[in-house]
Amino acid sequence: MELPELLCATTADLGARHTIQRRATIISKAGTTPLSMSIAIDISPPPDTAFTAIDPKSPKFDVEQTLHLVNNPWAGVSMPIFIKTPAKKVEPELKIHESARSLITSKVETALNSLLPFIKGEARRNYIPVSKVEVSGFVDPDEGDQEVVVIQWANISQRVALDYWDKLGSAIDTWIEYLPEDIRNVVNERLAIEVRWVIDEPDV
Amino acid sequence: MNPTFNPRKFLDLARELASSNKEANLRAGIGRIYYAIFLIARDKAGFTRKQGTHGKVISAVRKRKGRGTSEKLGSLRKLRVVADYQLIPENPNDSNWRNNWTRADAIVDDVLPRIENW
Numbered sequence: 044m045e046l047p048e049l050l051c052a053t054t055a056d057l058g059a060r061h062t063i064q065r066r067a068t069i070i071s072k073a074g075t076t077p078l079s080m081s082i083a084i085d086i087s088p089p090p091d092t093a094f095t096a097i098d099p100k101s102p103k104f105d106v107e108q109t110l111h112l113v114n115n116p117w118a119g120v121s122m123p124i125f126i127k128t129p130a131k132k133v134e135p136e137l138k139i140h141e142s143a144r145s146l147i148t149s150k151v152e153t154a155l156n157s158l159l160p161f162i163k164g165e166a167r168r169n170y171i172p173v174s175k176v177e178v179s180g181f182v183d184p185d186e187g188d189q190e191v192v193v194i195q196w197a198n199i200s201q202r203v204a205l206d207y208w209d210k211l212g213s214a215i216d217t218w219i220e221y222l223p224e225d226i227r228n229v230v231n232e233r234l235a236i237e238v239r240w241v242i243d244e245p246d247v
Numbered sequence: 248m249n250p251t252f253n254p255r256k257f258l259d260l261a262r263e264l265a266s267s268n269k270e271a272n273l274r275a276g277i278g279r280i281y282y283a284i285f286l287i288a289r290d291k292a293g294f295t296r297k298q299g300t301h302g303k304v305i306s307a308v309r310k311r312k313g314r315g316t317s318e319k320l321g322s323l324r325k326l327r328v329v330a331d332y333q334l335i336p337e338n339p340n341d342s343n344w345r346n347n348w349t350r351a352d353a354i355v356d357d358v359l360p361r362i363e364n365w
Contacts, residue, residue: 142337179338181325188302192325205319205357212315231306236314237322242346247268 135163135173135196142180146191146233154229157222158193158215162236165214166195171207173197181235194237204240211236254290257283258355265348273344274330277351281327284320284355284362291365312361319354320362326351 137159139147147155159176166173177194195211197204215236219227257279264276285304292307301324309317329341336342 140338177338177340181328183301183324183328184332186300186302190321190325201353205353208319209313209315212313212318216314231309235321235325236318239340239350242343242349247270247273247344 136175138175138177140177140179143178143191144180146180146182146189147178150225150229151191151233154222154226154234155191155193157226158230158234158236161215161218162193162195162211165211166197166207169207169210171195171197171199171203190233190235192235192237194239196239196241198241201240201242204238208236208238211238254283254286257286258359262352265352268345270344273348276348277323277330277344278327280351280355281323284323284359287359288320288362291362308362311365316358316361319358323351323354 155178163173163176173195175196177192177196179192179194181190181192182188197207199207215230219230222230261276261278261280261283264272264279267273285301288308289304292304292311294304294307305317305321305324308320326341326347329336329338330347333341341347
């Protein structure tokens with residue numbers, strides 16, 4: 044497996060009790076911030092060995108990873124741990140349209156303050172290069188429904204955008220279960236999420 | 248008794264309208280393509296004409312088919328409102344009607360099979 048950028052390689056000494064706890068400290072190059080990390084274990088385990096590799100899920104990218112190996116018969120064996128990180132990415136622009144401002148009540152703002160970092164994390168987890176995020180307002184003139192619409196723009200294909208939109212929706216469905224009921228209701232009834240891909244056709 | 252109108256015919260009409268490059272045709276096409284899928288979803292969700300408001304149908308789609316599908320249908324609804332009511336779109340990114348049609352058509356192609364397979 045080719046590593047895009049090797050920042051730190053260290054070895055792990057396996058403990059006597061067939062478990063290992065090792066802090067892998069990521070040393071960043073000056074001016075770079077790891078955006079996502081995974082730990083590749085360059086070792087072929089015996090068939091009955093259970094590994095647990097910890098992959099960060101939080102948008103806060105911790106600089107320390109703890110690798111746990113359970114039921115490990117390789118006690119006393121050193122092995123390399125490689126940490127890889129992608130190149131640094133520019134933060135997407137956030138634009139809040141005037142149409143949204145009158146619709147952003149205190150509860151909507153609370154929900155947005157949770158939702159925006161969450162979908163940012165989801166984009167990163169799915170390797171979606173979000174170029175900008177827009178927040179706009181929608182009012183249905185026929186029915187009176189009001190929504191604050193959050194749009195993630197990405198320079199990706201139509202197919203990738205539509206698939207990611209589904210994944211984002213599923214992730215939100217899981218995430219809102221952990222929200223307070225009033226905020227969950229706001230997300231369901233007052234917020235909408237769109238994924239837009241760049242279409243470059245001539246205007247009429 | 249007249250046979251029930253098939254909303255899929257709105258899809259055919261929408262695509263016929265969108266074959267033109269006129270803004271009026273593209274706006275009308277977006278309206279019809281939304282109503283095609285809305286009416287199919289309303290029928291599948293078991294709403295009557297009086298019960299089936301746009302918001303309620305989209306909520307029913309979310310519960311049955313997941314948030315991804317419902318958000319896509321919601322985006323079509325919003326685009327229909329832009330097409331029908333906003334002589335100058337409030338969001339400048341909605342100003343290119345060929346792009347708007349391309350996006351709407353792609354979303355319908357993606358979502359319609361899931362709605363039909365209720």
